[in-house]
Amino acid sequence: xxxxxxxxxxxxxxGNESALRALIDRRSxxxxxxxxxLLGDTYDAEDVCQExxxxxxxxxxxxxxxxxxxxTWLCRVATNDCYDRLRKKRPDLPGEMADYPDGRTGAEAxxxxxxxxDGLQTAMMSLPDRQxxxxxxxxxxxxxxxxxxxxxxxGQKAYEALLVRGRKGLKALMQETExx
Amino acid sequence: xxxxxxxLFKDSAAPAPRAxxxxxxxxxxxxxxxxxxxxxxxxxxxxxxxxxxxTLVAGFFVFSTQPxxxxxxxxxxxxxxxxxxxxxxxxxx
Numbered sequence: 001x002x003x004x005x006x007x008x009x010x011x012x013x014x015g016n017e018s019a020l021r022a023l024i025d026r027r028s029x030x031x032x033x034x035x036x037x038l039l040g041d042t043y044d045a046e047d048v049c050q051e052x053x054x055x056x057x058x059x060x061x062x063x064x065x066x067x068x069x070x071x072t073w074l075c076r077v078a079t080n081d082c083y084d085r086l087r088k089k090r091p092d093l094p095g096e097m098a099d100y101p102d103g104r105t106g107a108e109a110x111x112x113x114x115x116x117x118d119g120l121q122t123a124m125m126s127l128p129d130r131q132x133x134x135x136x137x138x139x140x141x142x143x144x145x146x147x148x149x150x151x152x153x154x155g156q157k158a159y160e161a162l163l164v165r166g167r168k169g170l171k172a173l174m175q176e177t178e179x180x
Numbered sequence: 181x182x183x184x185x186x187x188l189f190k191d192s193a194a195p196a197p198r199a200x201x202x203x204x205x206x207x208x209x210x211x212x213x214x215x216x217x218x219x220x221x222x223x224x225x226x227x228x229x230x231x232x233x234x235t236l237v238a239g240f241f242v243f244s245t246q247p248x249x250x251x252x253x254x255x256x257x258x259x260x261x262x263x264x265x266x267x268x269x270x271x272x273x
Binding site (some may be wrong): 135136 | 201
């Protein structure tokens with residue numbers, strides 16, 4: 001099993017801070033996307049990212065090649081952290097949506113995009129946590145079924161079933177609000 | 181349908197983290213307890229090995245300094261009447 005972060009492993013094991021910085025630069029956007037989709041709050045998602053990288057930093061000296069890919073490990077720890085946070089405090093639907101991504105062209109296009117973005121995230125937050133995780137790993141991160149199932153700690157068939165239910169639920173929710 | 185979802189997620193990308201997230205994580209990592217050197221990360225192994233070695237040495241010392249008390253036990257057995265018992269058994273057979 002080849003790990004695209006293999007080039008950083010020896011540095012991370014040795015406690016090399018530049019290796020940690022390189023890993024954060026490379027993987028923080030992915031982790032943040034997954035955590036954001038699960039939590040619906042960009043600041044909570046950043047906290048999850050920070051905690052996840054710090055856990056990895058502590059575990060790095062004992063990292064064993066071949067056990068898992070670093071990104072898979074990071075995503076698994078981050079999703080578990082998100083589940084814990086969701087259990088402790090069920091979030092309401094996303095609030096003011098202050099962090100809507102930029103890069104829009106024209107006021108009308110911006111409005112349409114904004115509505116669609118709000119609709120997706122609102123619908124996502126209405127889905128069960130694990131269906132939401134299955135969807136974001138597949139569609140935000142483009143992960144293989146095997147990697148996504150490993151991150152979620154379930155078999156591939158169970159992951160596929162979650163994905164099917166998630167797609168069905170998301171479509172129904174989006175149609176209710178006429179975003180699809 | 182799968183392609184529709186791919187496009188939907190792509191068009192509705194989650195926000196990126198704030199630009200200073202990397203610096204904040206690095207600062208938190210530096211504030212943590214420093215990582216031990218790779219060759220020094222399991223001090224408990226050496227402690228356990230030292231304990232086992234000390235036990236073995238002490239055990240050897242105790243057993244090697246015990247007096248040979250075979251004769252003492254034989255005389256104690258005679259005093260307790262085992263000699264008569266052996267004689268009676270031998271006479272019977």
